[in-house]
Amino acid sequence: MSNSVLWYTTRGAGAVTLILLTAVVVLGVLSALRVQSESWPRFLTTGLHRNLALMTLVFLALHIVTAVVDPFTNLGWAAAVIPFSSYYRTFWLGLGVISFELLVAIVVTSLVRGMLGHRAWRAIHWLTYAAWPIGVVHGLGTGTDAWSAWMLAITAACVAAVGMAVALRLNAGSTDPLAAARGAFRSDVDRREAR
Amino acid sequence: MLERITVGASIAAVAGVGVFAAVSAATIPGTSAAASAASTSTGSADNSTSTSNSSTSTSSAAGTIQSNSGVSSSSSSGVAVSGGSR
Numbered sequence: 001m002s003n004s005v006l007w008y009t010t011r012g013a014g015a016v017t018l019i020l021l022t023a024v025v026v027l028g029v030l031s032a033l034r035v036q037s038e039s040w041p042r043f044l045t046t047g048l049h050r051n052l053a054l055m056t057l058v059f060l061a062l063h064i065v066t067a068v069v070d071p072f073t074n075l076g077w078a079a080a081v082i083p084f085s086s087y088y089r090t091f092w093l094g095l096g097v098i099s100f101e102l103l104v105a106i107v108v109t110s111l112v113r114g115m116l117g118h119r120a121w122r123a124i125h126w127l128t129y130a131a132w133p134i135g136v137v138h139g140l141g142t143g144t145d146a147w148s149a150w151m152l153a154i155t156a157a158c159v160a161a162v163g164m165a166v167a168l169r170l171n172a173g174s175t176d177p178l179a180a181a182r183g184a185f186r187s188d189v190d191r192r193e194a195r
Numbered sequence: 196m197l198e199r200i201t202v203g204a205s206i207a208a209v210a211g212v213g214v215f216a217a218v219s220a221a222t223i224p225g226t227s228a229a230a231s232a233a234s235t236s237t238g239s240a241d242n243s244t245s246t247s248n249s250s251t252s253t254s255s256a257a258g259t260i261q262s263n264s265g266v267s268s269s270s271s272s273g274v275a276v277s278g279g280s281r
Contacts, residue, residue, distance in 0.1 A: 004220070012216030016208050023204075047197040048204075055205055059212070145219050 006070040011145055013063035015154055018139055020056040021103070022158040024049060025132050028125075029165040033172055053107055060100060092141030095134050102131035132162060 027049035036042040068075050075093075079086035083101075084094035109116055109124045116124075136155065145151040 005216075008216035008220045009212065011219040012212040012214070015215040015219075016211040019211070020204075020208060044197055044200070048200055051197070051201040052204060055201075055208060059208060062212070144223060148219075148222050150218055150222065 003070060003072050006066045007072065010063055010066040010070065011143070013059050013066060014139060014143065015145075015151065017056060017059045017063050018135065018158055019154065020052055020059060021132055021135060022161055024053045024056055025128060026161050026165045027052065028128060029162075029169045033169060050110070053110070057103065057107055060103065064100065089142045092138055096138035096142065099131045099135035099138055102127045102134070106131065 027045055031042070031045045031049055034042060035045060064080050067073060068077055068080050073088050075086055075088060079088070079093065080097065081101075083097040084090055086093040086097075106125055106128055109121055113121045136159065139151075139155065140146045143151060146155075
């Protein structure tokens with residue numbers, strides 16, 4: 001396989017990973033909003049969110065492996081797992097490594113969610129809100145195509161999609177139908193413990 | 196339905212890697228369109244030089260300037276091809 005093919009594959013897989021990760025984040029926000037309709041039951045949102053998250057890791061792995069084995073950059077495997085250890089575009093690649101590791105942590109903890117408990121899983125899952133923008137900045141900083149019109153369009157669409165989903169989430173407030181009852185119960189317990 | 200959407204998404208993702216790889220190969224600075232544009236500009240610089248030389252001896256200074264500008268644009272693209280744009 002020629003160097004150029006590896007390089008093009010790295011860039012193609014990077015773009016696809018960004019799109020998939022964006023879809024995962026948007027679906028995650030929509031599932032928190034409990035979005036559903038007659039033709040789109042809620043389990044589809046959560047199921048697709050999970051499946052696309054696993055798919056994102058596969059394409060992220062392709063992105064990383066093709067970058068590491070590309071003899072032009074000669075990155076080495078350490079640069080793929082240790083943030084800011086790469087001689088090549090140290091800062092921007094370091095951001096990519098951090099984003100990758102956050103995603104691995106999110107996916108692994110989701111797979112063993114039953115063993116962790118909901119609170120710990122939820123706390124780690126919030127890291128997605130860090131992993132996605134770090135990934136976007138990594139792409140803008142290190143991507144050869146970052147300022148090409150087509151890549152700028154993809155990045156802008158991804159930022160707009162996540163921005164709209166987050167805005168919807170912030171405006172919706174609590175979507176938990178039992179939130180009021182839970183709040184009342186908690187304050188009742190606190191009052192009894194205070195006595 | 197979930198299975199169908201997932202399969203469709205994975206096929207689209209695989210195709211997407213190919214499409215984006217092809218697009219990135221076509222749009223990388225210094226290759227394909229950019230490289231052919233550079234060679235065209237070099238050719239026109241040569242033409243302009245020869246034209247100016249043949250037309251009149253007094254315009255040789257201007258011809259040299261045009262020739263230089265053509266060479267400089269060509270060499271900058273050449274750097275991009277040799278890996279500077281990576």
